Amino acid sequence: MSSWKRQLDRQCRGIESHRDIFFITPYSWLWARAHKNENGSVESSHRYLKDQIDQALELRGHRDFADRAAYDEFVRGVVMRRNRRNAAAFQVERECLLDLPEYRTTDFAEEEARVTRCGTFTVRCVLYSAPSRLIGHRLKVRVYSDRLDCYLSGALVHSTARATHTSKSRGRGIDYRHFIDSLKRKPQAFRGLAFRDELFPREACRRTWERLDRDMTPRNACKTMVGLLELAGNHGVEAQLAERLDALLELGELPDLKKLFDEFAPRQAECPVVVVEMPDASLYDTLLDEEVLA
Template sequence: MSGTRITEQQVRLYMSNRKHHPQKLAAAKSGMSERTARRVEHDAGLPSQQPRRYWRSRPDPFADVWESEVIPLLRSVPKLRVITLLRKLQEDHPERFPDSMRRTLERHVSQWRALEGPSKEVFFPQTYQPGVRGLSDFTHMEKLGVTIGGVAFAHLLYHFVLAFSRWEYASVVDGGESFQALATGLQNALWQAGGCPREHRSDSLSAAFRNQQEEEDFTVRYAALLDHYGMEGTRNNRGLGHENGSVESSHRYLKDQIDQALELRGHRDFVDRVAYDEFVRGVVMRRNRRNAAAFQVEREYLLDLPEHRTTDFVEEEARVTRCGTFTVRGVLYSAPSRLISHRLKVRVYSDRLDCYLSGALVHSTARTTSTSKGRGRAIDYRHFIDSLKRKPQAFRGLAFRDDLFPREAYRRTWERLDRDMTPRNACKTMVGLLDLAGNHGVEAQLAGRLDALLDLGELPDLGKLFDEFAPREAECPVVVVEMPDASLYDMLLDEEVLA
């Protein structure tokens, strides 16, 4: 093949075959052309013993512009790419430097950078001792295209790695890189590993470091978390993710394996968040099996765990308004109406909110993060059903009306009702459908029936749907109890005496 150098092994094989075969056949058996075979027989010695050719076989097309145009650009802006230089030359000298000369220019630039270019950053390979370092980081998962119930699930993974054994822990984070997510994920990893490394390393997480101050140090909460587990906190330099390479490199391999597992699964949709959590946990467990021997060695060097976990939440206060809602971190949540006007102690976890009143847990809900479009909302329609049944006309102008629909089918139904029925009947019917879905536990089944009715162009009949999904219990039968005569009990006493 033109441009391919022959090896010493090919030459030796050719010379061996040449003893018993003609030149053409011996060349074919050794993977070279007949012309090359003639040159091999003419030359004395092996290819490594031949002098290399250092002269040009054709004129240098960049000779007259190299010193005057290319080198000044490289010296002023060393990071310029070769394709940028070629485009610049094509603009300055039209029809002189075609795209086919790109490889020639790349060789010129590569040689110049090796001889006169700026120094490059050196990467220092590290050796790790067991039980010394654990690393944490977050990685985005949007590119995997995971959906929950058919809705795109934008999320992160918290990822923890022990540097020596490569043992891993990963958990799904629905939100940002908050302290709650870091504290929950790190503590879960340590308790699953059964011990603590001496050093915990991360990048410049705002949840752990005061990055806006001149003298950067740990936040109070992160320092308390490290003290509780007896670990020393370290960080890599800002913007240099490769310094956290033991976990950064694992991100790619873990996400690749999750992606491949999703391909084998056949689809990327999950029934709920719990199912997806279990799926990710299964992938991580399979990866850890390969490092089981090294982990058993490192396990002996880990520090002992404390007697209990430390707090992985932030406590805030919120008052439930007369609208049955309260606000925490820019997100509007709903609450049972019995809590209206009460001030709650809210523990904000990475995935949920626990609300306490006088020390008693009175309400718990999944945590929602605010969006770029404005304040987020987490409204549970069940909290408003009883009040809306008394005031159904309030449904039409409700500020968070669209957040009450538990599924897309209910929103489509409201649009059809609002279009084809009177305002009074539309509101009454919609509130009745929400009552049927929430108070009788048929939200999913009713949504399927509503979709079918809408596809047929029919409006839902509230009475028929109640009869179908929540039939009234039949009246209790009349039971007539005949009381026996009291003298019959004396016969039982006589039989007991005889026994």
Template sequence: MSGTHITDQQVHLFMNKRKHHTQEVAAAMAGMSVRTARRIEHGDHLPSQKTPRTWRTRSDPFADVWDSEIVPLLRLSPRLKAVTLLAKLQEAHPDRFPDSMRRTLERRVSQWRAIEGPSKEIFFPQEHLPGVQGLSDFTDMRDLHVTVAGAPFGHRLYHFVLAFSHWEYAGVVEGGESFEALSTGLQNALWQAGGCPREHRTDSLSAAFKNLQQQEDFTARYAALLEHYGMTGTRNNVGLAHENGSVESSHRHLKDAVDQALMLRGHRDFADRTAYEDFVREVVMRRNRRNAAAFNVEREHLQDLPLRRTTDFVEEEARVTRCGTFTVRGILYSAPSRLIGHRLKVRIYPDRIDCYLSGALVHSTARGSHAANSRRRALDYRHFVDELKRKPQAFKGLAFRDDLFPREAYRRAWEQLEARMTQRDACKTMVGLLDLAANHGVEVVLAARLEDLLTAGELPDLEQLRSEFAPRQAQCPEVVVETPAASLYDTLLDAEMTA
């Protein structure tokens, strides 16, 4: 057939069929033209035995500019692409080198690089032994567009992989690649695996390495973590993620597995973070079942775990200001007003912060985010609502007013109240709505009612909503107790003596 090279197998098939069929039929059965079949019958060698052609079938369009213009540019900048060189030639020689010559130039450039070009990096395949190496890294999951309670859930996964068996662990991380996230994830993985590898490898995590120093070294906290578990820390060269290949490859496969599972699920929204964590855990467990045999071999070579876990938090101090707020790592948090003026010991975990006063846990809240689109505030309106009831007019100009709305419906309600009521009535009504949501546990259902009212173009009536959602005080019946006369007890004595 025109444009197709005939193989030795086709020749053998044609010769076998030719014994019992005509030349035309045998050629058709072997997938070749009659003209080719005729040439094969008159030939005495197979296609693979032909002498390769050494001459050109057409003139080289780049012959007169190759050595004088193209090669000097390639030697100066070997990474130049053929399309860039073609554009340069088109500028220097108009109407001589059309775009159709691009493939010809690409073949010439590729051949030059193979003969005279710079050396390329060699990738050395590694043979992993059981119990020797475990690898950690973080992978961004925002491109999967997961939502929690309808809101976008920007997060990462901490990912740990044993190099020999490819057993893995994944944990959801809302913040950045912090030491707390690394420590918590690594310890969870080791205790779930039931042992420790002898070497722990990461990339250039600032949580583990002092990357800004000229002589890079472990951070003190990371060194203490490795010492506690008896592991040696290693890292790949800066900018060479493929040297962490065992976990980098698993990143891609794990994200794809989560994405496929979300497609089967039919939607990407979860009721809360716990539901999403359970979902990811199930995906990882299914992947680990395929490597169960190799993991059983590797588990026998893992080092024993220590008697206890080490700390997976960082402790800092923060003073609660008279505004009822305190700042930790650039994020503004709120606290109960009774803690104003006190200096707290704050333990920072990957997903929460715990505040201690004189050794007692006095406050705990979810950890704030450093995301680019975040206001870096993690305020709870419940901490302010009682004081706002005393001074409702302060709500209008409050510096962090927009961070006190627990849901979008409350923010929209404030916009309508502010636009259609006086400032005094708007502030009083809004503070009353927040008080109703905070102190009567109706934040969700009240938000749904506000949505309905706003859609209908109505303003919320605070008194009506209070009568509907606030618990009514039970009407206790009045009980009148009449004190009996003392002489009545004598009749009881007489009755007992008679009996």
């Protein structure tokens, strides 16, 4: 028997005669000591915090946020209001706190994942995409609370936001930019992709695909949609293109890929013509003669 078990046994025997008062038995105490996850004060506080966040969302009227940063700011506000109740007690304990460690502690879990020939890898039941240059490589993945950092031979080669999954569906963290080049070679593959819906960067793109799929032939619909994704991803006009697609959908018109490229794709800058007049070499002799006379 280890030392802490012997000490626990002595303590249990010491209060055995008072079990009727404390409603505790040596076995139940040993069970609580053996299972460290039974931390009632922490788990209860966490549950109440989740309830308060849910109530704040109900008072807000909706659960839609512009991005992750907006949601984090909302949760931070709820936590700060909750912590104000304990501000005085925290100030008392703060004087006894030690300094923070000099170096940051390990706040991630490390796993391995292999990038398939489709340019995807799986971490904790979530499917992620990766650049095509990493196909076939085995990555060391550091799983943080909000992101994944992928390392190859000790070098950071890819970083992406962490996605979640539910018990009923597999999570996906897909970046459409990773598939543009392959889809340009085979645009018909767009229709049959298992994660096709995750390739739409904006809601306008999804609605545009539904209109293209309904009013155009399958070949032209896929080719046009892949061209729109290329325009949005490779030329950095995702937001502007989404606004234009919304306007076209309101008018009931289909997007013209050539016109959109002419409008949004960056044009080749015209280099100015620079004319350099070369001086006569005899001028250098004149300068040397003046220097000798001086």
